[in-house]
Amino acid sequence: MILASQSPRRIELLREAGFDIAIQPACIDEAAHEGEAPLDLVARLASTKALTVAASAPEHELIIGADTIVILNQKILGKPQDNAQAHEMLRALSGKTHLVATAVCIAAGGRLAHVLDAFVDVCEVEFWELSDTEIDTYIASGEPMDKAGAYGIQGIGGRKLVKGIHGDFYTVVGLPIARLARVLTRLNSHT
Numbered sequence: 001m002i003l004a005s006q007s008p009r010r011i012e013l014l015r016e017a018g019f020d021i022a023i024q025p026a027c028i029d030e031a032a033h034e035g036e037a038p039l040d041l042v043a044r045l046a047s048t049k050a051l052t053v054a055a056s057a058p059e060h061e062l063i064i065g066a067d068t069i070v071i072l073n074q075k076i077l078g079k080p081q082d083n084a085q086a087h088e089m090l091r092a093l094s095g096k097t098h099l100v101a102t103a104v105c106i107a108a109g110g111r112l113a114h115v116l117d118a119f120v121d122v123c124e125v126e127f128w129e130l131s132d133t134e135i136d137t138y139i140a141s142g143e144p145m146d147k148a149g150a151y152g153i154q155g156i157g158g159r160k161l162v163k164g165i166h167g168d169f170y171t172v173v174g175l176p177i178a179r180l181a182r183v184l185t186r187l188n189s190h191t
C-alpha cells in the first residue's frame with residue numbers, strides 16, 4: 001500500500017493503525033478552480049494525489065490520497081504563506097465555529113489506474129475568542145506554518161485555541177483513520 005502524502009501525521013496514523021505503507025508524495029497544483037465548492041475542491045485534490053501516484057505504481061497496488069481544508073463561512077483557508085497570513089486566519093477563526101474537511105481517495109495502481117473508493121469527512125471546530133497577544137504567541141511557536149487554517153489541533157492549538165469539536169478529531173489532524181481503516185479492510189477482503 002502506498003500513501004501519496006508527505007504529511008508526517010498521516011504516515012504516523014496509518015502506521016499506528018497497523019498498516020504497512022510506503023510513502024510517495026504527489027506534487028500537484030492545489031489551487032481551486034473558478035467557482036469550485038470547497039468540498040468539491042478537497043475531494044478533487046485527494047483523488048488527483050491518489051491517481052497521480054497510481055499511474056506509475058504496480059498493478060493492483062492500493063494508493064491512498066488525502067487532502068485537508070478549513071472552511072469558514074464557505075471560504076477556504078489553506079496553509080498560511082507567512083506570519084501575517086497566519087495572524088489573519090486565526091483572527092478570522094477567533095470566537096467562531098468552522099468546518100474542517102478531509103477527503104480520502106483510495107485508488108488501484110497500474111496502467112488502468114482508477115478510483116476504488118472515496119469519501120469526504122467533515123468535523124465542526126469551535127474556537128475560543130483570541131486576543132492579538134494569544135495569536136502572536138501561538139504563531140511564535142512555529143506550529144501554524146504547514147497546516148491548513150494555521151493551527152494544529154493535535155498540538156498547542158488543541159490546548160489553547162479549541163473550545164470544542166463535533167466529529168472525528170483525526171479528520172481535523174488530516175486523516176479520519178477509523179473510517180479509512182474500515183474501507184481498507186473491506187477492500188483488502190475483496191482482493
Ligand SMILES: Cc1cn([C@H]2C[C@H](O)[C@@H](COP(=O)(O)OP(=O)(O)OP(=O)(O)O)O2)c(=O)[nH]c1=O
Pocket residue numbers: 004005006007008009025026049066067068069070100146147148149151152153154157172173174
Ligand atoms: C486544521 C489542521 C490541519 N492540519 C494539517 C493536516 C495536513 O497535513 C495539512 C493540510 O495540508 P494537505 O495539503 O492536506 O496535506 P500536506 O501538504 O501535509 O501533505 P500532502 O499534500 O503531501 O498530502 O494541515 C493539522 O495537522 N492539524 C490541524 O488541526
